[in-house]
């Protein structure tokens with residue numbers, strides 16, 4: 001297993017954004033947690049140290065948890081490609097989709113259990129009795145009962161799901177339930193994701209949140225955004241825009257944005273600095289429907305202002321370790337891109353961001369989201385879209401599918417626009433064509449979006465709810 005090191009951050013940083021009463025609640029929750037968890041460790045186990053929403057959120061929770069004086073640690077499990085193919089199938093099924101359509105039978109169960117047993121053996125050497133372990137998503141589910149047998153308190157947190165169950169979700173629960181039944185607690189991002197066999201008294205709903213001060217979300221002046229994007233080869237300009245290229249790493253040290261000659265695929269020239277940018281940032285996952293975004297945008301290009309460009313942004317290289325479909329989905333996007341007329345290809349950019357330096361990656365995402373005129377998230381399913389909240393925090397108007405957690409994140413027409421049918425590319429393009437030229441509407445939605453995030457999703461409520469749930473185990 002991989003120990004993921006996270007630098008502690010004082011809660012004062014978060015409290016500086018809060019009204020006094022909210023800051024006081026946070027301080028009291030931290031005090032309570034220090035007492036309740038004294039001498040115990042809170043472990044988080046998930047499938048990957050970088051890439052994707054869970055890794056992003058754990059970085060925040062651990063930093064502030066440690067800053068609050070709670071001994072919080074993070075382990076990413078080891079798995080084989082076969083194991084991650086099965087867990088990706090479970091992931092897709094829990095979202096209500098068949099994914100690769102493969103089975104979840106005895107053979108899959110034996111691969112799943114073999115990998116779980118190997119990870120469990122390692123974890124049991126680390127976890128003490130009375131420690132608390134949070135297992136995130138299906139990948140570490142097979143560790144649950146073994147950890148409880150060792151005396152730990154185990155909670156399963158599920159970040160995915162869909163509002164109405166179907167054959168797919170039932171197949172996934174049939175596979176997972178034997179591992180999960182005995183959990184002391186369950187956390188879901190929405191109530192509707194919780195299957196009916198979970199006892200309500202053991203279940204909590206806790207929506208995810210973002211860290212407004214992280215490298216990905218901290219304020220960045222427009223001249224710095226322009227300089228960063230130019231340096232990384234993501235925009236063109238006659239002269240290089242002046243601006244600070246440094247960023248603060250999560251360990252507190254300073255990094256510098258590198259030159260990246262080939263982030264945009266197929267040698268497509270970057271958009272001009274002044275282009276009106278439409279952006280979707282996602283893993284290369286079919287449920288994010290990058291291909292649908294590309295098609296919808298390109299087919300309706302004539303209805304958009306002439307200076308509009310689309311950027312589809314996802315991880316490069318091996319991408320996200322627990323996501324075996326990434327390379328295939330990127331190829332599908334590339335194939336779709338080649339099918340576009342040449343004029344459309346020049347206005348659509350597939351961007352692969354390097355993952356070797358997660359802090360630089362975060363800084364680039366920050367700059368790209370800030371440069372966007374409109375951010376889109378045309379997902380077919382979404383547990384809770386961190387990318388949506390990240391963009392809203394940056395006061396960007398977001399057009400996103402009315403699926404899953406996104407319905408809690410956006411109030412339609414007020415702080416963003418919801419797309420009732422995520423497959424409807426015409427409606428998607430119409431939203432874009434209406435919003436893009438309307439500067440006043442963009443600004444109004446953007447500022448409402450930032451206020452909504454400030455009110456509900458900047459992390460203090462998340463940390464407090466989390467502390468409350470875990471304190472229940474200290475009685």
Ligand code: UDP
Pocket residue numbers: 051052053054056216281282283313314315316353361362365384385386387388390
């Ligand atoms: N992300 C990133 N670089 C990329 C693609 C995505 O840092 O190239 C981040 C994105 O900013 C967000 C997370 O990965 O913080 C994705 O979380 P989300 O909840 O939107 O989707 P998930 O990947 O968990 O399905």
